[in-house]
Amino acid sequence: MSSVKLSRRTVVAGAAAAAGALSATSQASAQGAANVLRVVMHSDLRIVDPIWTTAYIVRNHGYMIYDTLFAMDAQGQIKPQMVDTFTESADKLTYSFTLRDGLLWHDNKPVTAEDCVASIKRWSARDPLGQTVMGFVAEMTAKDARTFEIKLKEPTGLLIFALGKPSSNVPFMMPKRVADTDPNTQISEFIGSGPFVFQRDEWRPGDKAVYTKFAGYKPRPEPASSLAGGKVVKVDRVEWRVITDQQQAVNALLAGEVDIIEAPSHDLLPLIKADRSIKIFNWNPLGNQYTMRFNHTTAPFNSQKVRQAALYALNQEDFLKATIGDAEYYKVCKAMFVCGSPLETLAGMEDKLESNFAKSKQLLQEAGYKGEPVVLLHSTDLQVLTNLAPVAKELLQKGGFTVDMQSMDWQTVVARRVKRDPPTQGGWSAMLTSWVSADILNPVMAGFFNSSGDKAAFGWPTDPEIEALRARFARASTAAEQKQIAEAVQRRVAENPTHVHLGQWYLPGATRPNISGWLAAPAPVFWNIEKARA
Amino acid sequence: MISYILRRLLAIVPVLFTVAVMVFLMLRLTPGDPAAIIAGDNATTQQIIDIRTKLGLEQPILQQFFIWLGNIVRGDLGESFFFRKTVWELISDRLEPTFSLALLTMIIAVVVAIPLGVLAAYKQGTWIDRIVMGFSVIGFSVPVFVIGYLMIYVFAIKLGWFPVQGYQRFANGIGGFLQSLILPAFTLSVIYIALIARMTRTSVLEVLNEDYIRTARAKGQTEIKVLFQHALKNAAVPIATVVGIGVALLIGGVVVTESVYSIPGLGRLTVDAVLARDFPVIQAIILAFSLVYVLINLLVDLSYTIFDPRIRY
Numbered sequence: 001m002s003s004v005k006l007s008r009r010t011v012v013a014g015a016a017a018a019a020g021a022l023s024a025t026s027q028a029s030a031q032g033a034a035n036v037l038r039v040v041m042h043s044d045l046r047i048v049d050p051i052w053t054t055a056y057i058v059r060n061h062g063y064m065i066y067d068t069l070f071a072m073d074a075q076g077q078i079k080p081q082m083v084d085t086f087t088e089s090a091d092k093l094t095y096s097f098t099l100r101d102g103l104l105w106h107d108n109k110p111v112t113a114e115d116c117v118a119s120i121k122r123w124s125a126r127d128p129l130g131q132t133v134m135g136f137v138a139e140m141t142a143k144d145a146r147t148f149e150i151k152l153k154e155p156t157g158l159l160i161f162a163l164g165k166p167s168s169n170v171p172f173m174m175p176k177r178v179a180d181t182d183p184n185t186q187i188s189e190f191i192g193s194g195p196f197v198f199q200r201d202e203w204r205p206g207d208k209a210v211y212t213k214f215a216g217y218k219p220r221p222e223p224a225s226s227l228a229g230g231k232v233v234k235v236d237r238v239e240w241r242v243i244t245d246q247q248q249a250v251n252a253l254l255a256g257e258v259d260i261i262e263a264p265s266h267d268l269l270p271l272i273k274a275d276r277s278i279k280i281f282n283w284n285p286l287g288n289q290y291t292m293r294f295n296h297t298t299a300p301f302n303s304q305k306v307r308q309a310a311l312y313a314l315n316q317e318d319f320l321k322a323t324i325g326d327a328e329y330y331k332v333c334k335a336m337f338v339c340g341s342p343l344e345t346l347a348g349m350e351d352k353l354e355s356n357f358a359k360s361k362q363l364l365q366e367a368g369y370k371g372e373p374v375v376l377l378h379s380t381d382l383q384v385l386t387n388l389a390p391v392a393k394e395l396l397q398k399g400g401f402t403v404d405m406q407s408m409d410w411q412t413v414v415a416r417r418v419k420r421d422p423p424t425q426g427g428w429s430a431m432l433t434s435w436v437s438a439d440i441l442n443p444v445m446a447g448f449f450n451s452s453g454d455k456a457a458f459g460w461p462t463d464p465e466i467e468a469l470r471a472r473f474a475r476a477s478t479a480a481e482q483k484q485i486a487e488a489v490q491r492r493v494a495e496n497p498t499h500v501h502l503g504q505w506y507l508p509g510a511t512r513p514n515i516s517g518w519l520a521a522p523a524p525v526f527w528n529i530e531k532a533r534a
Numbered sequence: 535m536i537s538y539i540l541r542r543l544l545a546i547v548p549v550l551f552t553v554a555v556m557v558f559l560m561l562r563l564t565p566g567d568p569a570a571i572i573a574g575d576n577a578t579t580q581q582i583i584d585i586r587t588k589l590g591l592e593q594p595i596l597q598q599f600f601i602w603l604g605n606i607v608r609g610d611l612g613e614s615f616f617f618r619k620t621v622w623e624l625i626s627d628r629l630e631p632t633f634s635l636a637l638l639t640m641i642i643a644v645v646v647a648i649p650l651g652v653l654a655a656y657k658q659g660t661w662i663d664r665i666v667m668g669f670s671v672i673g674f675s676v677p678v679f680v681i682g683y684l685m686i687y688v689f690a691i692k693l694g695w696f697p698v699q700g701y702q703r704f705a706n707g708i709g710g711f712l713q714s715l716i717l718p719a720f721t722l723s724v725i726y727i728a729l730i731a732r733m734t735r736t737s738v739l740e741v742l743n744e745d746y747i748r749t750a751r752a753k754g755q756t757e758i759k760v761l762f763q764h765a766l767k768n769a770a771v772p773i774a775t776v777v778g779i780g781v782a783l784l785i786g787g788v789v790v791t792e793s794v795y796s797i798p799g800l801g802r803l804t805v806d807a808v809l810a811r812d813f814p815v816i817q818a819i820i821l822a823f824s825l826v827y828v829l830i831n832l833l834v835d836l837s838y839t840i841f842d843p844r845i846r847y
Contacts, residue, residue, distance in 0.1 A: 044806065046616040046806075052572070054574030055574055205616075205617045205619070244802070251698040252699050252796075255697070409809070411809055411810065414570045415565055415570050415811075416565060
């Protein structure tokens with residue numbers, strides 16, 4: 001019988017060999033993944049119906065597998081995407097759309113006009129802008145396989161914009177059998193005509209979502225520009241990896257285990273910048289906007305003067321400094337419809353948001369404010385929101401308010417904000433959130449401007465004047481007219497605040513050095529991206 | 535023995551029923567509305583009500599409970615509110631990572647901790663004992679995520695021996711499978727090594743002064759044989775109890791470890807489900823964990839009869 005004698009040297013050599021073998025396996029696996037783009041998204045993909053929910057991760061999923069009739073380009077213009085040509089009648093009441101030739105669903109069946117009509121119907125049942133536009137629509141008809149017509153009851157300048165709107169809910173096109181699903185029920189088949197195919201069998205919630213290049217996709221001939229133009233896919237496969245811990249996501253990027261992080265948190269950007277090989281890219285130049293929402297149905301914010309007082313007490317810089325910190329990633333911007341957009345204006349806001357506490361106190365006195373506590377909902381678990389409520393509390397108190405800040409996780413805030421009970425019975429007075437700027441580019445699409453009371457989003461403001469202006473905006477058919485009305489809306493909202501906008505902020509993405517071609521767009525998109533061998 | 539096992543198995547039913555009632559009620563009392571979460575920022579009150587109705591959350595709580603209980607009895611765990619997947623699909627997909635992590639952790643813990651505990655007892659009062667006990671205190675005191683990040687920094691980032699995060703399934707190759715699990719398993723095992731080593735030391739110390747140990751030594755048996763054949767076997771009952779508790783506690787431990795290392799296991803599923811208020815998933819996981827807990831306790835009780843033949847059921 002032979003025996004094996006283990007010396008210390010043998011053990012050390014064995015361990016080193018094993019580690020080397022494991023390391024080699026890791027490198028081989030990384031090399032094998034040369035044409036696979038591994039991306040850490042801002043959140044896990046749980047819901048896969050971009051019409052059913054407005055969650056941004058689902059919108060991003062939508063851009064992977066679906067296509068749109070129109071799309072916004074890098075200049076903010078709406079351009080035909082699936083549509084080849086369209087005509088508008090002289091009376092602006094009839095639009096005829098012809099689809100591009102050769103559009104296919106992922107099951108290789110042709111995209112038809114009927115599919116598009118059904119998709120528009122389902123989208124417009126959920127999306128506020130879609131609902132507004134459908135109020136103008138008399139009839140939508142498929143004329144032949146590639147042509148459909150939309151007849152309006154009265155002209156609106158919003159139809160084409162709505163069909164190319166860049167953010168949630170995006171009017172993604174689906175096969176008719178899918179689009180016929182009740183808008184309040186999730187779809188169960190995930191077939192689009194977009195540049196990527198969703199690999200449902202490989203989708204592991206909490207782990208990864210996988211998309212492969214759609215061989216049958218026919219890109220437009222123009223170069224890609226934001227969400228418009230030729231969506232040319234240059235990788236075979238995109239994997240959205242779920243790494244919930246931001247620090248670990250950055251570690252994985254630095255170690256070459258992932259290629260892109262969509263949105264690393266601001267506090268980790270210095271760590272990423274320290275590695276000069278890593279590239280930082282602001283893929284969303286419009287950024288995001290912080291917002292404080294009032295509950296208009298209960299004291300103290302059921303008083304217009306009290307809401308005005310808040311608008312005077314607050315200022316944007318304090319919020320942005322406390323949450324974002326680095327001035328490179330934020331912008332003080334009093335324009336409600338976003339700085340850098342066609343509707344940017346300062347109208348009505350000149351003296352507001354300057355922390356004029358004396359004015360705030362004066363308005364509170366005029367309103368007969370008796371110190372009723374502002375129940376301020378404080379979200380504690382989302383890094384980009386956590387510091388907002390404490391700043392709001394401090395500024396409001398300095399402005400003469402009594403504030404009862406209540407801390408909770410974001411999902412509890414989400415559940416609580418839809419409660420209309422008085423603050424003493426589980427209701428609320430104010431809460432803070434953030435919008436993707438692409439969702440608030442005009443007063444019709446931006447949900448917080450809706451002032452139709454019970455039919456409005458949580459907060460439920462009622463203001464017939466704002467509603468009349470929004471209706472006028474929907475009817476406006478020229479850019480100049482739209483701009484004029486947007487200014488009027490902003491003036492009115494500054495006078496009778498539905499919410500307070502608290503500044504713009506940006507969250508760039510980070511990529512490995514061998515990644516190129518990431519397009520700037522309101523949503524992260526993965527066509528045009530190339531991955532060179534490392 | 536068989537009648538004892540049957541009695542214990544039958545006792546699982548009221549335990550699980552109680553857990554079911556508790557978890558169902560607690561979830562309904564916890565603030566959070568899955569419909570509001572699903573609907574998003576732009577949703578109107580009516581849209582949220584529509585979604586709530588679709589999910590069955592508008593029905594009276596008692597009715598919701600009995601529908602759910604009836605489905606459970608028929609083996610139907612329901613469908614997640616968020617994913618277009620059944621709860622069973624979600625859980626079964628997460629079993630392998632969690633089971634693998636738990637198994638490897640316990641193997642490492644037992645293989646390392648028991649010899650350490652025996653050695654510490656044998657060398658009581660010496661520097662070896664102090665080192666083992668010192669490690670034990672550190673193992674208890676340092677949070678899992680701190681150990682995890684330290685291990686990642688040293689072995690993944692600096693040395694590059696292991697991946698920073700992620701999990702490779704067994705079917706995709708045992709090399710990658712082990713590579714993805716070694717760091718998490720070592721991280722998670724630290725606290726169990728501390729726990730088991732400490733208990734082993736105490737138990738072995740108690741029996742080392744017994745007459746039969748003296749007799750064994752007097753008969754000229756080697757110290758290894760005395761320690762592992764006589765002392766350890768007689769000290770095994772409390773050690774088995776601690777190992778059993780350790781396995782049950784692993785359920786909590788995997789949550790943090792899976793989050794740190796991005797392992798798509800049951801722990802992460804639980805956290806995600808709680809954050810999203812995905813009631814059917816939370817309910818099913820807690821029931822499953824309770825079942826595992828009860829079964830492990832039964833196995834531990836049965837193991838006593840192997841270690842100590844005087845114990846009979």
